[in-house]
Amino acid sequence: MTNAYDVAHFLAGMMLVCSFTLLYQDRILAVLNTFAVQAIMLSLAVAWQGYVRNAPDLFITAAMAFGLKGIIIPVALNRMVEKLGIKRGVDQVVNVGVAMFLGLGLTSLALLLVLKVTPGAASFTREGLALALAIILLGLLQMILRRNAVTQIVGFMSIENGLILAATGARGMPLVVEVSVAFSVLIALFVFAVFLFRIRERFDSVDVESLDKVRAARAHR
Amino acid sequence: MNEAVYAVFGIPFLSALLLALIPSYRLTALGNVLASGLTFAAGLSFLTLPPVTETYVILDDLNKFFIILNTLVGFTTSLFSRSYIGHEIATGHLTPLFVRFYHAMFQGMMGAMNLALLANNIGLMWVGLEFATLMTVIMVGIYRTPAALEAAWKYFILGIVGISLAFFGTILVYLAGQGVLGEGEAAMTWSELIKIAPQLDAPLLNIAFIFLLVGYGTKVGLAPLHAWLPDAHAEGPTPISAVLSGLLLNVALFALLRFKMLIAANPNALAPGPILITMGLVSLIFAAFMLYQRQDIKRLFAYSSIEHMGLITFAFGLGGPLLNFAALLHMVMHSLTKSAIFFAVGHVTQAKGTQELSAIRGLSVSNPVLAFALAAGVIAISGLPPFGAFMSEFLIITATFAREPLLALAVAFGLLIALGALLMRLQDILFGEPTTPNHPVSAASAPIFVHLSLILIAGMFLPPAIVVWFRRAAEMLG
Numbered sequence: 001m002t003n004a005y006d007v008a009h010f011l012a013g014m015m016l017v018c019s020f021t022l023l024y025q026d027r028i029l030a031v032l033n034t035f036a037v038q039a040i041m042l043s044l045a046v047a048w049q050g051y052v053r054n055a056p057d058l059f060i061t062a063a064m065a066f067g068l069k070g071i072i073i074p075v076a077l078n079r080m081v082e083k084l085g086i087k088r089g090v091d092q093v094v095n096v097g098v099a100m101f102l103g104l105g106l107t108s109l110a111l112l113l114v115l116k117v118t119p120g121a122a123s124f125t126r127e128g129l130a131l132a133l134a135i136i137l138l139g140l141l142q143m144i145l146r147r148n149a150v151t152q153i154v155g156f157m158s159i160e161n162g163l164i165l166a167a168t169g170a171r172g173m174p175l176v177v178e179v180s181v182a183f184s185v186l187i188a189l190f191v192f193a194v195f196l197f198r199i200r201e202r203f204d205s206v207d208v209e210s211l212d213k214v215r216a217a218r219a220h221r
Numbered sequence: 222m223n224e225a226v227y228a229v230f231g232i233p234f235l236s237a238l239l240l241a242l243i244p245s246y247r248l249t250a251l252g253n254v255l256a257s258g259l260t261f262a263a264g265l266s267f268l269t270l271p272p273v274t275e276t277y278v279i280l281d282d283l284n285k286f287f288i289i290l291n292t293l294v295g296f297t298t299s300l301f302s303r304s305y306i307g308h309e310i311a312t313g314h315l316t317p318l319f320v321r322f323y324h325a326m327f328q329g330m331m332g333a334m335n336l337a338l339l340a341n342n343i344g345l346m347w348v349g350l351e352f353a354t355l356m357t358v359i360m361v362g363i364y365r366t367p368a369a370l371e372a373a374w375k376y377f378i379l380g381i382v383g384i385s386l387a388f389f390g391t392i393l394v395y396l397a398g399q400g401v402l403g404e405g406e407a408a409m410t411w412s413e414l415i416k417i418a419p420q421l422d423a424p425l426l427n428i429a430f431i432f433l434l435v436g437y438g439t440k441v442g443l444a445p446l447h448a449w450l451p452d453a454h455a456e457g458p459t460p461i462s463a464v465l466s467g468l469l470l471n472v473a474l475f476a477l478l479r480f481k482m483l484i485a486a487n488p489n490a491l492a493p494g495p496i497l498i499t500m501g502l503v504s505l506i507f508a509a510f511m512l513y514q515r516q517d518i519k520r521l522f523a524y525s526s527i528e529h530m531g532l533i534t535f536a537f538g539l540g541g542p543l544l545n546f547a548a549l550l551h552m553v554m555h556s557l558t559k560s561a562i563f564f565a566v567g568h569v570t571q572a573k574g575t576q577e578l579s580a581i582r583g584l585s586v587s588n589p590v591l592a593f594a595l596a597a598g599v600i601a602i603s604g605l606p607p608f609g610a611f612m613s614e615f616l617i618i619t620a621t622f623a624r625e626p627l628l629a630l631a632v633a634f635g636l637l638i639a640l641g642a643l644l645m646r647l648q649d650i651l652f653g654e655p656t657t658p659n660h661p662v663s664a665a666s667a668p669i670f671v672h673l674s675l676i677l678i679a680g681m682f683l684p685p686a687i688v689v690w691f692r693r694a695a696e697m698l699g
Binding site: 113116117125129132133136139140143149152156159160163166167170171211 | 367370371374375378381382385386388389392395396399404424425427428
């Protein structure tokens with residue numbers, strides 16, 4: 001069993017590494033690739049869970065993660081970026097050092113919190129959950145730090161990766177929930193695409209700075 | 222007769238698919254009214270249904286009344302929406318292309334809300350709320366102006382953050398349930414969880430509740446998490462403002478209440494009451510003061526929604542049969558009144574061609590019927606007699622005074638501040654020299670007056686059957 005834990009921890013750990021990379025990576029293409037790697041790590045982690053626990057329904061979840069988030073979504077986003085001619089550089093609000101430091105802080109917070117409140121749970125569930133929470137918090141941080149609509153949405157998708165990791169880490173979560181979650185992610189992506197085109201059409205840019213100007217203009221209404 | 226339970230979300234979802242296929246705007250508007258009417262009929266049939274508990278759906282005294290309210294307001298809003306959108310297309314504010322999927326999304330949203338209310342599975346409840354949120358996000362941005370896009374994007378980002386945290390909370394509740402019920406569906410089934418609530422792992426529940434509170438609290442629009450709400454109300458089409466305020470906030474609060482019941486049933490977990498009281502009171506007083514500075518009529522009433530959701534959350538937080546009863550009653554009154562106000566406001570802004578408060582004057586001369594409806598609605602929402610909200614607010618204050626006199630003073634203070642702001646604005650809108658331009662609108666006044674007469678009747682006489690039913694629901698909430 002210890003080997004099983006090692007592999008599971010390795011895969012979840014790799015996802016966390018991807019989350020950190022997403023924090024500082026400043027080119028859109030690289031951000032999309034990193035996200036694809038994270039999604040593939042997620043699908044491997046889920047498949048490994050399915051194999052170890054002998055739960056075949058997890059393979060469906062893994063296949064969905066691999067197909068949708070590992071391939072289709074990154075490719076679709078990639079084409080969207082090309083079609084819209086979005087500039088390749090991504091500006092950062094705070095510098096890399098500060099972002100890493102905040103990320104480390106959030107990760108240790110997640111570990112301390114989850115490990116403290118779940119002494120009763122099975123040992124893998126605890127650590128999987130802690131890593132998942134860290135990934136979720138890093139995704140939130142990415143959404144706050146980034147000013148570009150595409151990278152904000154990648155932040156959201158990596159939050160969703162963390163949620164799926166948490167859901168499969170909790171043993172025996174019903175498949176119907178996972179399927180509906182995957183479905184709603186798809187809808188969310190559609191919503192995002194609609195907005196990306198509309199924002200682009202209005203502002204000639206997908207930099208959310210241009211939205212901030214609208215916000216400032218009506219701050220006191 | 223359990224089919225009715227599935228019909229309440231089945232009809233909207235099916236009609237969403239059908240409406241998406243029809244290109245003609247007029248046909249889909251009619252289809253929307255028809256589908257909402259059928260859903261309302263299915264909702265009304267719940268009155269005769271005994272409680273239902275199945276793997277995925279549950280029907281008890283608590284959600285029964287939420288669903289009837291939801292389907293009723295959905296139906297009246299579809300009527301209002303038909304005349305509102307018709308006018309927007311006639312005046313060229315919206316093109317038929319923009320509203321191609323509007324009605325399909327409206328039905329999708331209604332179905333998702335009903336699913337969230339009926340779900341016995343806490344995961345499905347989450348999916349319903351998320352889906353409803355995403356539908357409203359698109360509809361808020363439907364005008365495609367820079368301001369509408371900004372509002373929709375903010376709503377999208379904040380909504381997503383909230384909903385993600387709520388899902389993590391849901392997983393934690395499942396983990397807690399798993400410790401007692403074992404792996405599988407049972408540990409996600411609300412009716413099973415509530416039975417074994419006292420045995421659940423308390424620290425896990427505590428953390429879960431914090432995540433759920435921040436997550437669903439964002440959707441309720443409680444004070445520090447409310448930033449999306451005024452913008453989404455102001456920039457979206459008015460029928461959507463009406464369902465956001467009247468329904469979606471309620472559904473999110475309902476989800477929070479389900480989990481509050483779970484936490485409250487566990488003696489070792491933290492007491493959810495004080496947190497809800499604080500958040501509610503802060504929202505109430507903050508929003509009351511914000512009412513004074515508004516320059517946009519829809520933002521004004523959006524802040525009033527924050528105020529009332531704060532009041533309701535406060536009352537549920539303090540708890541006890543009497544306050545729960547009052548809070549449930551106030552939820553109904555607020556839903557009916559606020560959606561009626563938004564119906565009236567929708568036509569007023571169409572008549573005046575603006576949402577700027579300073580440009581809406583002398584309504585009693587230029588549009589007497591709308592002026593009367595708006596006046597009645599604002600008087601009702603300010604908590605003045607003879608309308609229903611007076612009774613529920615009075616009940617909340619007196620019941621609070623009997624237990625916590627200081628808190629009652631704070632609530633009364635907030636309500637008075639809000640009352641002043643609303644009456645001041647109302648006077649500006651109604652009287653004075655009528656502002657031009659004045660576009661002719663064929664207002665759908667039926668939905669407005671149905672709501673107003675319901676709250677008027679409720680303010681003067683509550684049928685004993687309804688009182689008994691609300692009391693049972695209030696007792697469920699502990």
